[in-house]
Amino acid sequence: MTAPQPKPGILGIEAYVPGRAKLAGHGRAIRLASNEGALGPSPRAIEAYRAAAEDIFRYPDGSSTHLREAIGAHFGLDPERIVCGCGSGDLLHLLAHAYAGEGDEVVHTEHGFLLYAIAARAAGATPVAAAEPDLVASVDAILERTGPRTRIVFVANPSNPTGTYLPAAELARLRDGLPEEVLLVVDAAYAEYATADDYDSGQGLVDRGANTVMARTFSKLHALAGLRLGWAYCPAPVADVLNRIRGPFNVSLPAQAAAAAALADTAFTERSRSHNARLRDAVTARLRALGLTVPDSQANFLLARFPGRDGRDAGAANAFLNARGIIVRQLGAYGLADCLRISIGTDEEMTAVLAALEAFMEDPHD
Template sequence: MTRLPQPKDWIQAIHAYVPGKSTGDDGVPLVKLSANENPLGTSPAALAARAAGAAQHPSLYPDPDSTALRQAIAMLHGLDPARVVCGTGSDELLNLAAQAYCGPGDEVVYVRYGFSVYDIAARRCGATPVVAPDNFYATDVDALLACITDATRVVYLANPNNPTGTLTARGEIARLHAALPSHVLLVLDQAYAEYLSPEEDDLGLELARNHDNVLVTRTFSKIYGLAGDRIGWGFGAQAIIDTLNRIRGPFNVTLGGQAAALAALGDQDFVARSRAHNSRWRQWLADEIAQLGNHGLTVIPSHANFVLVLFEGAVSAETAFNALMQAGYIVRWPKGQGLGHALRITIGQEADMRAIAAVLRDLVSA
C-alpha cells in the first residue's frame, strides 16, 4: 500500500481561518461590512506612494528589514527602531510569537471570544490552547490568571478585543502583566488601538518598553486602510525582536507596501478623520440598536470600528444576517466562535449605517 505524507496531528486539529464574506450565496457582490475595513478607504498620499514604490524597481527585492518604515514607526510612537519588527500583517507576528516560544506540551492562554488566530497560532506549533472564561464578552483578568500553569508560555490579549469590541483598562493590563511569571510572554494585540482616545490607551507600548516579556502588535490594515497590502508591526524587548527576526519571512513586506505604510504614517490627518467618522457612526448605530432592546437586541459597548449585536429575542442572528444580505449588505456572523446568536457589523459610510438600522427596525416590527 502506498503511504502518503501525513501532517502532524496538531495541524489536523486546526480549523482554518474563515475570512469575512464579500458576496451573497448567489455570488453577487455586496457592501462588505464583515472585515472591519476602513470605509474611508486609504490615504491618497499612501496610494500615490504605493504606486510609485511598486513601479520603481519591480525586479528587485524589497528592503528585508523595512528600515525606513521601522524608523518612521519608532519616531511617531517614541520607540527604539531596533526594537520594532515588521510583518505580513500583524497575523504573521502573532503566529511567530507562538512558534518562537511554544511547542508540544506547552500552553497558550487567551480569553473566550478572542481573535480566532490565537487558536490557530497555538495549534500550528503543537501547543495546547487554553481558553479563559469571559466577563459578559469582555476580558476577565482573574479568569486569565487562573488558567496560568507551569506549562503556560504565551498569553494573547486583544485590546480592543475582536470580535466583541470590549476594552480592558490600563490598570487591568498592568495587573495582568504583574501577576504573570517572567518567562510567560504577554502578547498585546492592538490592531484597533488607533481608534482609541489618548485617555483609553492601555499603555501597552510602555509595558513593552520596560519589560522583557511583552510584545505589542499593530497593523496598517484597519485605520490606515492598507488591509490589502498586509503590513503589521511589533514592538518588544530586543531579545524578543531578535528571535522573531530569525523566523519571519526574509522579504515579508513588499516594496509598494513599505512605501504606502511610510506615507500613511505621515498622513495623520487621514487617521484623525477616520477616527472621528468611526466614533460618530459607531455611537449612532449603537444608539439606534439600543432602542430595539425590548425586542431582544443588545449592543456590546465597542471601542473598535465595529459593533457586536446580540440577538436574544424573537429575531435570530441568522434571520438578521439573511435580511441584511437581501438588502445588499454582508456582515460577520461569528457562529464558529460560539457567537451564533450575534452579528459583528463593521462601521461603514453614513448611508450604510442608516440602511442597517432600518433593516433591523423593520425586522423586529414585522
C-alpha cells in the first residue's frame, strides 16, 4: 500500500532540537540552555494569567486587539501594523510561506538561528548561508550571497547563538544594499537586553519603507516562554498578508492577558534588564579569566569557546556540567562544536556554573 507523501524536501529537513530540560539522576537541574528569563515573569503577568482562567471556555480575541494596542502604546507603533503569533517562530514560518517558495532562496547568517533554514525548506525554498567572520554578521557577506532568486533575508539582531550584533549604521547599510523586492526580516528577540548605544532593533527601517519586518517575542525578557507569544511589526501590506494566512485564534486568552500585564510592569522589566546586564558583564570576565574565548554579548546568554587542548573541549565541558546537574546548550548544529552557549540565570545559578567550569578547566578529568 502506498502511503501519503509530503512535499519534496520536507523529509530532508533536520528537525529543530530544543535545549534539554531534564537530566537523569538530577531532580531539579540548573537550566541554562534555552535563554529563558532569569527572574521569571512579572507578578502582574502571573496575576493576569490566573484571572483569565475564568474565561478559558471562550475563544480569545482573534485579532489580539487589546494586546496589539498595548504593544503599540509601549513602543510607539501603529497597532494596525502589528501581527501577533504563537511565538515569533510562528511568524517567521508564516513569512517564509508567504514570500518564498520553490525555486526561491532565503539568506541567513552562517551561525544564525536554526529555524531560518527550517522555515525556508518548509516553504520549498533553498536556504543560503552567509559567512559570519569573527562570529558577527557581515553585511558584505549577506549582500554577496543575495542574488536574483533571493526573496527573504533573515538577520537576528542581537544574534543567537553568538550574542553579537549589527550596529544601526550597518543594519541600515544592509537594507539599502538589498533589492527593494527582497524582504528583510530583523529577528529582534533579544532586543530588550541590548545595551550598546548604536544598537537598532529595526523598528525605524520598518517605518522607512515597505520591505522590512521586525520580529519580537515575550519569551525572553518578559519570561512568558511557556505561553508562546511573539509579534511582528510590519509594513501594512505585509501585515495584511500575515493576517490572511495565520490561524484565526492563534494567541490564547491567557497569553494575551499576561503579555499586556507584563508590558505594563515597567519596574519589573527594568529590574530584569539590570540583572542581566550586571551578570552578563561579570560572568564574561570570569569566563575569559578561565581561558575561554567569549565575544561581547548583547543578549541574555554568552557564547564560550573552549581551547580544545588537554581534554578541555566543549563536549567534555558539557558532560562535566551535566554530571553536576547543569544544562547548557551544545552548538554542533550551528557549526560551533567547540563552543557552549550559557544562558544568564540567577546569581546562585551563575555561581554554580562558574564553580563547575573553574573545576573543569583546572582538571577536566576530575
